[in-house]
Amino acid sequence: MKTVTTLEELFQARSELPSPVGLVPTMGFLHEGHLILMRQAKQTCASVVVSIFVNPTQFGPGEDLESYPRDIEHDLALLEHLGVDLVWLPTPEVMYPPNYQTWVEVSDVTQPLEGSFRPGHFRGVTTVVSKLFNAVRPDVAVFGQKDAQQVAVVKQMTRDLSYPIKIDVVPIVREGDGLALSSRNTYLKKPQRKAATVLYKSLRKAEAAYLEGERRADAIRRIMTDTIAEEPLASVQYVSCADLDTLQELEMITSKALLSMAVYVGQTRLIDNWILQP
Amino acid sequence: MKTVTTLEELFQARSELPSPVGLVPTMGFLHEGHLILMRQAKQTCASVVVSIFVNPTQFGPGEDLESYPRDIEHDLALLEHLGVDLVWLPTPEVMYPPNYQTWVEVSDVTQPLEGSFRPGHFRGVTTVVSKLFNAVRPDVAVFGQKDAQQVAVVKQMTRDLSYPIKIDVVPIVREGDGLALSSRNTYLKKPQRKAATVLYKSLRKAEAAYLEGERRADAIRRIMTDTIAEEPLASVQYVSCADLDTLQELEMITSKALLSMAVYVGQTRLIDNWILQP
Numbered sequence: 001m002k003t004v005t006t007l008e009e010l011f012q013a014r015s016e017l018p019s020p021v022g023l024v025p026t027m028g029f030l031h032e033g034h035l036i037l038m039r040q041a042k043q044t045c046a047s048v049v050v051s052i053f054v055n056p057t058q059f060g061p062g063e064d065l066e067s068y069p070r071d072i073e074h075d076l077a078l079l080e081h082l083g084v085d086l087v088w089l090p091t092p093e094v095m096y097p098p099n100y101q102t103w104v105e106v107s108d109v110t111q112p113l114e115g116s117f118r119p120g121h122f123r124g125v126t127t128v129v130s131k132l133f134n135a136v137r138p139d140v141a142v143f144g145q146k147d148a149q150q151v152a153v154v155k156q157m158t159r160d161l162s163y164p165i166k167i168d169v170v171p172i173v174r175e176g177d178g179l180a181l182s183s184r185n186t187y188l189k190k191p192q193r194k195a196a197t198v199l200y201k202s203l204r205k206a207e208a209a210y211l212e213g214e215r216r217a218d219a220i221r222r223i224m225t226d227t228i229a230e231e232p233l234a235s236v237q238y239v240s241c242a243d244l245d246t247l248q249e250l251e252m253i254t255s256k257a258l259l260s261m262a263v264y265v266g267q268t269r270l271i272d273n274w275i276l277q278p
Numbered sequence: 279m280k281t282v283t284t285l286e287e288l289f290q291a292r293s294e295l296p297s298p299v300g301l302v303p304t305m306g307f308l309h310e311g312h313l314i315l316m317r318q319a320k321q322t323c324a325s326v327v328v329s330i331f332v333n334p335t336q337f338g339p340g341e342d343l344e345s346y347p348r349d350i351e352h353d354l355a356l357l358e359h360l361g362v363d364l365v366w367l368p369t370p371e372v373m374y375p376p377n378y379q380t381w382v383e384v385s386d387v388t389q390p391l392e393g394s395f396r397p398g399h400f401r402g403v404t405t406v407v408s409k410l411f412n413a414v415r416p417d418v419a420v421f422g423q424k425d426a427q428q429v430a431v432v433k434q435m436t437r438d439l440s441y442p443i444k445i446d447v448v449p450i451v452r453e454g455d456g457l458a459l460s461s462r463n464t465y466l467k468k469p470q471r472k473a474a475t476v477l478y479k480s481l482r483k484a485e486a487a488y489l490e491g492e493r494r495a496d497a498i499r500r501i502m503t504d505t506i507a508e509e510p511l512a513s514v515q516y517v518s519c520a521d522l523d524t525l526q527e528l529e530m531i532t533s534k535a536l537l538s539m540a541v542y543v544g545q546t547r548l549i550d551n552w553i554l555q556p
Contacts, residue, residue, distance in 0.1 A: 011442045095440075101385040102404070102438035108379045126380070130408075135440040137415055160380035162373075162413040164289045 001080045003087045006094055010135055013086050017047035022168075023138035025129060028052040029069040030078050033173040033181035037142045038082050040170050049136050050079055051088040053095065058124030069186050088136070095131060104130040109156050112247050113240055113260060114149045114271070125150055126157050133163055142168045146180055148260050148273040152247055172273075174200065180272045187268040195233035196265045199272040202227035202239075206259055210276050217241040217250040220259065228263055237262040237269070244275060254278070279358045281365045288366050288413055295325035295363060300446075301416035303407060306330040307347040308356050311451040311459035315420045316360050318448050327414050328357055329366040331373065336402030347464050366414070373409060382408040387434050390525050391518055391538060392427045392549070403428060404435050411441055420446045424458055426538050426551040430525055450551075452478065458550045465546040473511035474543045477550040480505035480517075484537055488554050495519040495528040498537065506541055515540040515547070522553060532556070 004010045014021070022041030026034055041048045052075060059065035072089070079087055103123055110122035133141065141158075143151050155167050173181045178200030179193075188196055202224040209223055224239040242249050244256040253276060260273035282288045292299070300319030304312055319326045330353060337343035350367070357365055381401055388400035411419065419436075421429050433445050451459045456478030457471075466474055480502040487501055502517040520527050522534040531554060538551035 007440055007442075097437070099386075100438055101387070102435050103383050103385070104380065104408075104439075105383065106380045108377075130382075131440040134412070135442065137442070157380050159375070160378055161382075162285055162409040164285075164413065164415070 001076075001084055001087060003076065003089060005089055005091060007090075007135060010086075010088050010090075014049070014136060017049070017085060019047070020045045020139035021047045021049060021136070022140040022142060023132060023136050024048065024050045024142045025132050026050060026052055027054045027068065027183065028075050029071055029183040029186075030075045031173075031181045031183065033144060033146060035078065035082060036173055037144055037170050038079070038084060040168055041140065041142045042083065044168070045140055047085045048083075049086045049088065049138065050084050051090070051132055051136070053088075053090050053128070055095070055124055055128040056092055057096070057127060058121050060118055060120055063118070064184075064187075067187075069183050095128065103127050104157065104161070106153050106157050106160070109149070109152050109245075109247055112149075112242070112249070113238065114262070117237055117262060122150075122153050126153060129154055130157065130161065133158075133165060138165055140166045140168055142170060144172065145169050145273070145275075146172045146182065147271070148258055149247060152245065178204070180270075182270065184268055184270065188265060192233055192265045192268065195231050196268075196270055198228050198231040198234050199261060199263055199270055202261070203259055203272060203274040206241075207274060207276065210253065215253045217253055217257070220253070224259065224261060228261075233265055235264045237264060279354075279362055279365060281354065281367060283367055283369060284372055285368075285413060288364075288368075291364050292327070292414060295327070297325070298323045298417035299325045299327060299414070300418040300420060301410060301414045302326065302328045302420045303410050304328060304330055305332045305346065305461065306353050307349055307461040307464070308353045309451075309459045309461065311422060311424060313356065313360060314451055315422055315448050316357070316362060318446055319418065319420045320361065322446070323418055325363045326361075327364045327366065327416065328362050329368070329410055329414070331366075331368050331406070333373070333402055333406040334370055335374070335405060336399050338396055338398055341396070342462075342465075345465075347461050373406065381405050382435065382439070384431050384435050384438070387427070387430050387525055390427075390520070390527070391516065392540070395515055395540065400428075400431050404431060407432055408435065408439065411436075411443060416443055418444045418446055420448060422450065423447050423551070423553075424450045424460065425549070426536055427525060430523065456482070458548075460548065462546055462548065466543060470511055470543045470546065473509050474546075474548055476506050476509040476512050477539060477541055477548055480539070481537055481550060481552040484519075485552060485554065488531065493531045495531055495535070498531070502537065502539060506539075511543055513542045515542060 022045030024037045104126040177197045206220045206223045220241045228236050239261040244258045257276040262271045300323030302315045382404040455475045484498045484501045498519045506514050517539040522536045535554040540549045
């Protein structure tokens with residue numbers, strides 16, 4: 001496994017990799033949810049590149065850029081063990097050199113949900129993902145369904161900007177009690193960790209209602225809100241029942257729908273989602 | 279020489295080209311100023327790709343999108359004769375499919391000069407050039423110095439977005455009387471064609487003053503303005519004496535400077551420029 005930092009090192013190492021090349025972009029502090037992304041890439045590609053970069057431009061003021069958990073030694077050991085070929089660890093200066101002034105923006109699908117509560121977040125995401133795509137030139141890029149809106153935004157950008165890249169999406173990995181794996185779970189104190197299962201519970205209750213025939217999106221959203229309200233340590237930022245591709249809120253569920261939410265447990269902001277299949 | 283339209287055809291044909299690959303983006307209606315771009319690409323690359331696309335998103339309301347000259351048959355004959363390997367002729371629907379919503383924007387170097395008189399122009403340029411870079415994945419891309427600000431903007435974008443692409447810039451090609459070649463010269467009626475030499479004259483007069491020791495940018499700009507004012511068929515939109523990289527207007531000329539201008543001759547808007555070497 002090769003590890004590089006600068007663009008020159010990356011371009012050189014990339015040119016020596018057999019095709020097809022798979023890319024897994026990450027912010028590090030890797031957990032099992034990341035590892036299945038790498039395994040997916042290994043299954044379909046001759047070479048796997050992993051980037052680790054806590055991207056400052058996708059964090060808003062007051063968000064957790066400084067405290068975001070990092071453990072590069074542990075990450076590299078995991079990646080070595082998985083048989084990843086190339087790890088790119090750019091510094092902020094490599095990604096955003098002095099006089100940096102270029103941005104990639106997706107206008108519509110970035111507006112609701114996360115976009116409405118994290119202004120500027122997706123501009124940072126699409127800019128950095130586009131830079132990763134340009135520098136690595138992968139054939140396949142693998143993302144996790146955990147960040148459902150990010151998946152929709154990256155798919156839109158990939159199509160709009162004519163990238164010859166297949167976007168592979170891998171399902172959410174959950175703990176035994178249903179909590180979706182996330183690097184931010186490390187922020188949770190013990191009672192909060194227990195309370196955090198309420199996100200998953202609310203999604204399953206909503207799905208149960210759907211399977212019993214409920215098609216009114218309002219009723220589905222209310223089930224999620226009411227379930228979370230029963231947990232005193234949790235407070236809802238948003239719940240959504242939206243079209244899976246456009247992310248526009250639905251009135252009636254007639255095709256694939258995305259249930260999603262952001263919930264504070266203490267100071268920690270957690271997100272989760274579930275796809276309703278017709 | 280292969281000719282393709284859709285992205286699928288392009289990706290397939292691109293994958294069969296030997297590296298390094300050179301790209302020459304054009305809007306067609308090719309003249310000798312374009313042909314030296316192709317020759318430059320052929321000199322440094324194993325394969326040459328030319329794109330022909332009159333990009334609607336870089337034309338403002340009231341600009342000449344509809345009347346922009348086109349002659350695909352003639353263009354293809356020239357390219358075949360030059361030994362170009364692949365020509366991509368995307369339609370507007372290939373480049374901007376329904377629900378298109380992604381833009382690449384460069385913030386600072388796009389503001390002055392052309393950017394100030396053609397709002398949105400460079401957003402269209404950087405978006406389409408980025409799409410061409412993504413789809414073709416060239417090693418080298420060749421641009422003409424005629425569009426001096428476009429060169430500065432594309433260089434900034436290429437660096438900022440981490441493209442592994444070398445930007446080659448080819449000098450302006452001029453008629454015997456100094457008029458810079460441009461597809462838009464075809465708009466000029468006979469007396470206008472003669473009057474249009476005033477752009478070049480004003481640049482040479484400004485250079486002559488510089489060579490005699492003039493370093494005050496104001497004085498240099500005044501020489502250009504006054505020279506153009508002597509031609510009754512011409513009217514200045516702007517003249518500039520700016521830093522070659524940032525395009526900020528200078529007070530004193532102490533390093534490489536770009537003299538540039540936009541001038542109306544009748545209804546036709548012409549641009550020209552000249553680099554002062556210290």
